[in-house]
Amino acid sequence: MANGRNMAQIKRVRNEILVALHVVYPVAMQADQLLRSLLVLFPTLDFDHLKRDLHYLCEKGYVLRVEAESESATYMTPWRRRWFRLTSSGLEIAEHCVKDPALD
Template sequence: MANGRDTKEIKRIRIELLVALKVVYPAALQSDQLLRSLLVLFPTLEFEQVKRDCHYLTEKGYIERVSTDSEPDASLTPWRRRWFRLTTTGMELADQCIHDPALEES
């Protein structure tokens, strides 16, 4: 459990992150835009949770950060302004070509 959210909801949030990015693939979305779209389903969601999940999904190789030309130093870009997009593996997962038990509702 993290921040009062149970395992089921944590999985749901991560799945919805992937679904949102799948809609715009191969383009990207800013983490702030991801949060706003997820608030429709998870009204109490906070940005810190989205940030953690972006970290998690990035380390899993499902999403990746995209730096634009207007970001000379990407590390200085505020988190809410950072762009993320699905990787090919993330796309396969979103299309259910592959399965990850950690992202399936039991």
């Protein structure tokens, strides 16, 4: 259990983040838009959980935070308005070209 969620739930959410970003690839999506689309599948999903998963995926190198031109101080941008896009390795995972046991 991590943050009140079990392993299966965590994996599902992470996978769905990749799938959503895969649909709009190579475009970036705001965290808020991601959350809204994920709420269809996970009605109880908390934004903090999504934030945690986005952090994880960024550290794994599957997702990349994109800084918009209008963001003068990037660290000041609220999380909900931050842009994220799939990286090439994230795309490979989303397309099942590469397997990651942490996301299977």
